[in-house]
Amino acid sequence: MKFDTPATTNPIDQLKIIGKPTDRIDGPSKTAGTAPYAYERHDIVANPAHGYVVGSAIAKGRIASIDLTDAKAAAGVLAIVTAENAGKLAKGSLNTASLLGGPEIQHYHQAIAVVVAETFEQARSAAELIRVDYIRAEGAYDLAAAKNSAAKPATDEDPPDTAVGDFAGAFATAPVQFDATYTTPDQAHAMMEPHASMAAWDGDRLTVVTSNQMIAWGARDLATTLGLPRDRVRMISPFIGGGFGGKLFVRADVLLAALGARAAGRPVKVALTRPLIFNNTTHRPATIQRIRIGATRDGRITAIGHEGWSGDLPDGKPETAVNQTRLLYAGANRMTATRLAVLDLPEGNAMRAPGEASGMMALEIAVDEMAEKLGLDPIEFRILNDTQVDPEKPERKFSHRPLVECLRMGADRFGWSKRSAQPGRTRDGRWLTGIGAAAAFRNNVVQKSAARVRLDPRGVVTVETDMTDIGTGSYTIIAQTAAEMMGLPLNKVVVRLGDSTFPVSAGSGGQWGANSSTAGVYAACVKLREAVAQKLGFGSADVVFADGEVRSGNRSAPLAKAAGDSGIVAEDTIEFGDLDKKYQQSTFGAHFVEVGVDAATAEVRIRRMLAVCAAGRILNPKSARSQVIGAMTMGAGAALMEDLVIDERSGFFVNHDLAGYEVPVHADIPHQDVIFLDEVDPISSPMKAKGVGELGICGVGAAIANAIYNATGVRVRDYPITLDKLLDRMPAVG
Ligand code: MOS
Numbered sequence: 001m002k003f004d005t006p007a008t009t010n011p012i013d014q015l016k017i018i019g020k021p022t023d024r025i026d027g028p029s030k031t032a033g034t035a036p037y038a039y040e041r042h043d044i045v046a047n048p049a050h051g052y053v054v055g056s057a058i059a060k061g062r063i064a065s066i067d068l069t070d071a072k073a074a075a076g077v078l079a080i081v082t083a084e085n086a087g088k089l090a091k092g093s094l095n096t097a098s099l100l101g102g103p104e105i106q107h108y109h110q111a112i113a114v115v116v117a118e119t120f121e122q123a124r125s126a127a128e129l130i131r132v133d134y135i136r137a138e139g140a141y142d143l144a145a146a147k148n149s150a151a152k153p154a155t156d157e158d159p160p161d162t163a164v165g166d167f168a169g170a171f172a173t174a175p176v177q178f179d180a181t182y183t184t185p186d187q188a189h190a191m192m193e194p195h196a197s198m199a200a201w202d203g204d205r206l207t208v209v210t211s212n213q214m215i216a217w218g219a220r221d222l223a224t225t226l227g228l229p230r231d232r233v234r235m236i237s238p239f240i241g242g243g244f245g246g247k248l249f250v251r252a253d254v255l256l257a258a259l260g261a262r263a264a265g266r267p268v269k270v271a272l273t274r275p276l277i278f279n280n281t282t283h284r285p286a287t288i289q290r291i292r293i294g295a296t297r298d299g300r301i302t303a304i305g306h307e308g309w310s311g312d313l314p315d316g317k318p319e320t321a322v323n324q325t326r327l328l329y330a331g332a333n334r335m336t337a338t339r340l341a342v343l344d345l346p347e348g349n350a351m352r353a354p355g356e357a358s359g360m361m362a363l364e365i366a367v368d369e370m371a372e373k374l375g376l377d378p379i380e381f382r383i384l385n386d387t388q389v390d391p392e393k394p395e396r397k398f399s400h401r402p403l404v405e406c407l408r409m410g411a412d413r414f415g416w417s418k419r420s421a422q423p424g425r426t427r428d429g430r431w432l433t434g435i436g437a438a439a440a441f442r443n444n445v446v447q448k449s450a451a452r453v454r455l456d457p458r459g460v461v462t463v464e465t466d467m468t469d470i471g472t473g474s475y476t477i478i479a480q481t482a483a484e485m486m487g488l489p490l491n492k493v494v495v496r497l498g499d500s501t502f503p504v505s506a507g508s509g510g511q512w513g514a515n516s517s518t519a520g521v522y523a524a525c526v527k528l529r530e531a532v533a534q535k536l537g538f539g540s541a542d543v544v545f546a547d548g549e550v551r552s553g554n555r556s557a558p559l560a561k562a563a564g565d566s567g568i569v570a571e572d573t574i575e576f577g578d579l580d581k582k583y584q585q586s587t588f589g590a591h592f593v594e595v596g597v598d599a600a601t602a603e604v605r606i607r608r609m610l611a612v613c614a615a616g617r618i619l620n621p622k623s624a625r626s627q628v629i630g631a632m633t634m635g636a637g638a639a640l641m642e643d644l645v646i647d648e649r650s651g652f653f654v655n656h657d658l659a660g661y662e663v664p665v666h667a668d669i670p671h672q673d674v675i676f677l678d679e680v681d682p683i684s685s686p687m688k689a690k691g692v693g694e695l696g697i698c699g700v701g702a703a704i705a706n707a708i709y710n711a712t713g714v715r716v717r718d719y720p721i722t723l724d725k726l727l728d729r730m731p732a733v734g
Contacts, residue, residue, distance in 0.1 A: 001523035004577025007682040011529075011545070012522065012617075017484045018477075018687075021622035025490065026239075026475045035239045038196045039271050041209040044236065045198040049078050051116050051260040051270035052123035053252055054130060055109030055280055056101055059651030060139035060344045063103045063112065063132055070129040071115060076122030079263035080130070082113045086259050092221030094249040096316045096347045099225065100256065105134070106313060107346045108652035109279035114256035116264045139344030141651040143286050143311045146341035150309050153318045153340040160318070160338040162326055164392050170303035170333035174294025178370045182291070182362035182717045184321075186644035186653065187284040188277075188661050189351055193241025195281060196271035199257035204228065209236045210254045213243045214507035215466040218250045219500040225255055238498040240508075243470040244634075245350035248509050251281050278346075278656035283644060285310040285319045285348030289362040294333075299374045301331035301385045306363065308336075311343030319348065321359035324441045324698075327584060328363070330387040344651055350509070352634060353694035356442050357701075361638065361719060364438035364702030369715065378706070379407050379416060382439055390584045399583040399683035402614045403439060406590040406677060410437065410612040413675065414592035423713035424731045431596035432731070433607070434711025438699035440589030440611065444681075444690040445512040446580055449520030450503035450573035453482060453528045457567060459548060459560030461486050462494040463524075467505035467517040469497055472693055473623030474513060480620060481518040481687070485525035486559065487545030503571055511587075511691025514619060519574040519685040527570035532562040574685070583683050587695040589613040591632070591703035597711045602726040604708060606636055608671040611700070616681035616690035624692050628674045631696025637663045639701035643720050 029035040083102030101110035117123035152160045197210040212218040219235040253270045260268040294303035306325035322336040371381035390396040419435040426433045451465040479493040506516035533540040538552035592610040641662040644653040655661045680688040714729045
């Protein structure tokens with residue numbers, strides 16, 4: 001099905017099942033521990049040996065020699081694979097560094113060997129006996145130092161630079177000017193489930209059970225790396241314990257399980273240990289961002305500029321932190337620029353809302369600072385500079401843009417009017433309290449997505465698609481879609497996900513998964529409805545699917561009857577035309593935060609948070625709310641604690657485990673509310689939905705920073721906002 005004109009009324013609009021707060025259909029199996037994760041699939045991969053991954057002890061240089069003698073002789077060892085004996089490996093198109101390093105080393109903890117043994121303990125113990133001599137080379141590990149050598153990245157996606165009007169001239173002559181630089185640190189995905197895989201060979205056919213967000217990309221890249229035809233690799237990933245972008249691409253666990261299994265002549269399972277994950281896999285890169293805003297005295301933006309610097313390995317990609325500034329606020333004269341430095345740290349790559357998550361952390365403090373400079377309320381300043389068209393291409397409208405409604409509703413619900421415009425004036429015992437706000441913005445991307453649906457003689461519909469559920473609720477919204485389309489209750493729908501033998505879906509990335517994958521299921525169900533109507537001899541024009549029946553005029557039949565003895569199968573792909581070129585499709589929101597800052601110690605405690613989100617039709621308000629509160633929690637981590645600390649002599653992340661890398665826990669997050677605006681967006685898809693899982697993290701960090709400023713009068717432009725950055729600037733305790 002081609003989607004190239006805005007959706008009209010369709011069966012989804014009945015909203016009998018779609019749009020209702022619905023428990024996860026996979027919830028009971030997950031909470032009871034019966035949902036099998038990658039490392040537990042002994043039903044698919046029998047009797048596996050254990051692989052233990054060895055990471056490089058240097059960040060850059062070469063392996064001079066590697067001595068496996070003692071390790072090979074250790075108890076239980078079946079095989080050891082290194083770059084020397086692995087055979088020829090290509091690099092998957094989505095990996096910047098090789099997943100098996102040597103002799104060249106590209107980053108710290110790059111995998112250099114996998115030891116395969118009967119037990120995990122034997123493999124780990126033997127790994128200790130491998131002796132490696134390295135020749136260390138100088139590397140670049142400090143973004144600030146590398147900033148001046150940063151260059152315009154080669155990219156076929158986003159243009160690195162944009163310019164409209166005369167930014168320099170308009171900024172220089174603006175009556176009110178603001179110019180500041182912000183920094184965000186490297187961050188880790190820190191998902192619950194480690195990267196884990198099991199691999200089994202049958203001749204030259206490889207089956208892997210893994211934890212991966214994008215099955216088709218993963219199977220393709222694994223086949224490329226191993227030099228296999230694409231159809232020899234089957235990838236299975238039905239349950240995933242979080243990804244946040246860290247599992248968008250194949251990583252060392254799956255490649256080394258496959259290589260280890262080939263060498264040992266036996267299936268192998270590999271999980272990356274927690275201390276290895278932080279440097280072996282990817283992370284969100286640090287940024288330096290300069291923002292300049294010029295405005296008239298009454299607060300209209302006349303010039304806005306945003307420059308962003310980040311670093312990555314050679315051939316890596318930039319953090320596109322400036323992108324939202326192309327779209328969020330009006331202003332006739334504008335510029336953005338993205339610059340990329342070469343760093344020899346582990347690979348930087350996508351983490352939840354790549355680009356906007358970091359960019360909004362800077363932009364939305366800058367907007368708060370500019371409003372103060374203008375003597376304007378920061379909400380009113382944002383509203384004053386709203387735009388209903390793409391400010392870089394004014395002929396393009398937004399498909400729907402209720403940013404102002406989000407801000408006003410949030411201000412009203414949160415009690416914004418009680419905020420003191422003067423910082424540092426509100427006290428609650430030993431706490432200085434403050435309120436802050438920020439806009440939320442994240443693009444809505446649509447991706448081609450396919451599904452297969454089968455109606456069986458029991459009247460049960462089974463959906464198959466290689467879509468993944470990374471804890472987001474995909475199973476449930478896909479079941480809701482098929483149930484709504486076929487007139488069935490939820491318990492008559494079975495959903496099977498995450499297998500490369502199923503039709504290729506959009507996968508889970510860039511908050512495109514929910515809208516795109518359900519649209520693919522919608523398309524397949526349209527075909528199934530046609531096949532059912534035809535089988536029953538009903539004209540398809542007036543046919544109604546409801547209560548397990550098919551009705552047409554005064555005739556009706558049970559849906560199961562149409563299935564006959566052999567069932568009916570339909571398959572289709574939703575393909576998106578150019579509606580996302582004609583219209584700018586984005587999601588919007590507003591974040592509100594109240595904090596208390598200890599007047600003596602500068603300890604920051606979040607007191608309450610509110611997000612108002614506009615993200616098209618909300619398919620399942622229950623799981624969508626969970627997505628947003630999870631994103632707000634992650635935003636709180638980004639604002640207050642998350643920070644991969646670099647050892648700049650040796651080039652690695654020092655705090656590479658969950659003891660040293662701090663993320664929020666329950667006690668850090670007292671109260672969160674989420675409100676969804678009642679919105680449908682017929683331009684986005686037949687579902688009229690958009691993404692929401694990444695919107696929720698965009699802007700929340702700045703809302704926290706702005707609340708801290710409101711409480712204390714101290715501006716921190718360097719994340720995370722830890723108490724040491726506040727303490728010597730706190731107001732005198734009186
Ligand atoms: Mo998302 S960072 O594209 O999983």
